[in-house]
Amino acid sequence: MIFLSYFLIGFMVIRLCVALSNVLTFPYLPIAAPLKKKPKVSILIPARDEETNLANLLYDLTALDYPDLEILVYNDHSEDATENVIQEWMSKNEYIKKVAALPLSKGWLGKNFACHQLAKEATGEVLLFLDADVRIKKGALERAVFHLKQNDLKLLSVFPYQKMESLGEKITVPLMNWILLSLLPLGLIRQSKNPAFAAANGQFMLFDAEHYRLEWPHEKFKGHRVEDIAILQDYKKSGLPCDTRLGDTDINCRMYDGLGAAINGFTKNIFQFFGNSQILTVVFGLLLTIAPFIVIYAKGWLWSIIYVVGIVSIRFFVSLASQQSVGSNLILALPQHIVLLVIIYNGLIKKKRKVLKWKGRNILLD
Numbered sequence: 467m468i469f470l471s472y473f474l475i476g477f478m479v480i481r482l483c484v485a486l487s488n489v490l491t492f493p494y495l496p497i498a499a500p501l502k503k504k505p506k507v508s509i510l511i512p513a514r515d516e517e518t519n520l521a522n523l524l525y526d527l528t529a530l531d532y533p534d535l536e537i538l539v540y541n542d543h544s545e546d547a548t549e550n551v552i553q554e555w556m557s558k559n560e561y562i563k564k565v566a567a568l569p570l571s572k573g574w575l576g577k578n579f580a581c582h583q584l585a586k587e588a589t590g591e592v593l594l595f596l597d598a599d600v601r602i603k604k605g606a607l608e609r610a611v612f613h614l615k616q617n618d619l620k621l622l623s624v625f626p627y628q629k630m631e632s633l634g635e636k637i638t639v640p641l642m643n644w645i646l647l648s649l650l651p652l653g654l655i656r657q658s659k660n661p662a663f664a665a666a667n668g669q670f671m672l673f674d675a676e677h678y679r680l681e682w683p684h685e686k687f688k689g690h691r692v693e694d695i696a697i698l699q700d701y702k703k704s705g706l707p708c709d710t711r712l713g714d715t716d717i718n719c720r721m722y723d724g725l726g727a728a729i730n731g732f733t734k735n736i737f738q739f740f741g742n743s744q745i746l747t748v749v750f751g752l753l754l755t756i757a758p759f760i761v762i763y764a765k766g767w768l769w770s771i772i773y774v775v776g777i778v779s780i781r782f783f784v785s786l787a788s789q790q791s792v793g794s795n796l797i798l799a800l801p802q803h804i805v806l807l808v809i810i811y812n813g814l815i816k817k818k819r820k821v822l823k824w825k826g827r828n829i830l831l832d
Contacts, residue, residue, distance in 0.1 A: 478777060482776050484651050485787070488787045495714075496612070499612060504533055504611065505611065506534040510581065512598070513541055519599040524539075530602070532608065536561050538587055552564050563587075581684040582685050591676075594607070594670070625713055628643075632724050634728060638725060644780075644795075655708060655709060664698045665698070668693065681700075683697040684697075744817065
């Protein structure tokens with residue numbers, strides 16, 4: 467028990483250092499300096515039942531002050547008014563085009579298939595894959611392209627700033643950054659060649675088009691549920707420079723619209739945070755649940771207080787790095803942890819059944 471308590475305290479200290487490093491390194495896109503030549507950018511948007519989100523995103527994109535731009539939208543067999551939105555915006559802007567939807571081929575996941583079809587039609591020197599729920603402000607595209615070109619990156623991903631409006635979102639959405647920013651120093655994604663140091667977000671993926679067309683990564687990982695991380699890991703294995711940044715309010719989104727949608731969404735990907743290992747995921751959840759009790763039993767009140775201060779500090783630093791409400795994340799720490807356990811449990815059940823329904827499609831779970 468003493469050994470386990472030392473391990474738990476040590477693990478807490480490591481996570482605390484990682485979280486602090488992600489604050490001190492200021493992992494956001496830098497302010498862009500003027501580029502001598504701005505490359506043509508193809509913005510590629512897969513959309514399935516996204517009538518409201520897509521209208522908002524196209525409104526943002528048409529307000530961008532970028533000289534050479536094309537916007538391609540793939541209507542992935544939507545059952546709402548997504549098609550009407552596309553047609554309306556195409557009539558207003560000649561550089562907005564629709565890519566014809568094809569029947570989903572065997573072995574593909576829907577989004578990966580849509581992204582591949584979009585990429586085949588794109589003509590830009592830079593390819594930006596955006597989810598329809600992302601919002602983007604003036605200057606954000608220049609900042610991303612500048613960072614890609616200035617550092618000769620072949621892939622740049624951004625975790626958008628997460629807007630949370632309901633209580634259900636506030637006790638689920640912060641879990642993503644709480645796990646990520648306490649386990650992975652983002653600076654190592656760019657600095658280290660080890661593919662283990664990898665994180666990416668498919669909501670915002672910016673590629674050097676030349677290298678993308680050599681590999682066609684969405685086809686390479688056509689059946690992968692977390693293709694964003696798989697693609698970045700593959701790039702790193704090939705020695706290609708990559709980077710991942712946190713978004714500020716210039717790149718933001720409302721990922722889910724309530725507790726149920728958020729739990730279902732995170733259930734789909736929870737094991738991928740831990741290398742697709744059910745065991746590591748369950749051990750992580752259980753150890754963090756029992757840790758305070760183990761420490762107080764084995765080391766007494768003083769060490770238990772030190773431990774609690776440490777885990778509170780982790781949430782404090784992660785909230786700062788994520789530009790989320792510190793007060794909200796501290797007050798909701800217990801509900802957030804309970805929801806994490808629910809997500810892990812749901813993930814185990816879905817894994818056993820080997821199927822999960824997402825956006826009207828069944829996703830097979832390996």
